[in-house]
Amino acid sequence: MITIATYNILHGYYKNEILDNIKFLIGKNADVICLQEADIPFEEHLNKFLLDFSNWSVRYFHSGKGSNLAVMWNTKKLELTHVEAILLPKPSDDTPRQRAAQVATFTTEGKTLRVSNVHLAWEGGVSHRFVQLQYLKKILSQSDCEHEIIVGDFNTFAPAMFRNIQKRKAQKTLGDGWKNALPDLVWTCDVSRSFKQDNFHLFSTALKRLGFKLRSCLDYVFIKNLRVIKGEMLDLPGSDHRPLLVSLTVE
Numbered sequence: 001m002i003t004i005a006t007y008n009i010l011h012g013y014y015k016n017e018i019l020d021n022i023k024f025l026i027g028k029n030a031d032v033i034c035l036q037e038a039d040i041p042f043e044e045h046l047n048k049f050l051l052d053f054s055n056w057s058v059r060y061f062h063s064g065k066g067s068n069l070a071v072m073w074n075t076k077k078l079e080l081t082h083v084e085a086i087l088l089p090k091p092s093d094d095t096p097r098q099r100a101a102q103v104a105t106f107t108t109e110g111k112t113l114r115v116s117n118v119h120l121a122w123e124g125g126v127s128h129r130f131v132q133l134q135y136l137k138k139i140l141s142q143s144d145c146e147h148e149i150i151v152g153d154f155n156t157f158a159p160a161m162f163r164n165i166q167k168r169k170a171q172k173t174l175g176d177g178w179k180n181a182l183p184d185l186v187w188t189c190d191v192s193r194s195f196k197q198d199n200f201h202l203f204s205t206a207l208k209r210l211g212f213k214l215r216s217c218l219d220y221v222f223i224k225n226l227r228v229i230k231g232e233m234l235d236l237p238g239s240d241h242r243p244l245l246v247s248l249t250v251e
Helices: 015-027 040-050 125-141 160-174 201-209
Strands: 002-008 032-036 056-062 068-074 079-087 100-108 111-119 147-153 178-180 219-224 226-233 244-250
Touching: 002 015, 002 111, 002 147, 002 219, 015 032, 015 040, 032 100, 032 111, 032 147, 040 056, 040 068, 056 079, 056 100, 068 079, 068 100, 068 111, 111 125, 125 160, 147 226, 147 244, 160 178, 160 219, 219 226, 219 244
Parallel strands: 002 032, 111 147
Antiparallel strands: 002 244, 032 068, 056 068, 079 100, 100 111, 147 219, 178 219, 226 244
16 A cells, blocks of 8 residues: 655745644655645755654755655655656746656555656646646656556636536546546635745735635646545645645555
């Protein structure tokens, strides 16, 4: 069994809460933890934190403000064989953010598992995020791996009535063989939690004062040739996003 978590940590602004949540995920037997918005200043705190977890390791990837990614794994359970970054297409040359995927390949119990940690764009509108997902699929298919997981923040922000349309588009983009591990999630992000440096801070502060919660389903776990044993969203503080935790077994 492999248990994977994905978590957009809001740039690590609330570092103490985020580190407590990572500790909680480890306590819930997570084997791989994929982080989005793991900005460079957060590295020092996470590296120091991991000194108390000698069997855990981490790799980072940074492409400016667009994609600051980290993948953590339990070295007693998995052996890292390869890690790389895939830069995703921009909607235009002057788009300031460079979105990316961090792809880590592991071996465990004689099997190979590839985990892609992604942060898709809101830039370029609804269609462009699926252009990026299609591009990632194309690159991954050039070196096929039997057991695969794609996790992360897909930025599929949409009003409630359109959430399922976004989910279906993500599923259609990845195609046959891929399965949404948590298809019934209603929301994973609540922008009423923010930080003064965040772009949405004034907006989210106004929402909180009005007692209004703006929620959307942005985070996903897609799997290939794996079976879901159990999965959940954990309603933990520290970020506008909530971590997802999914336990899987090889089919």
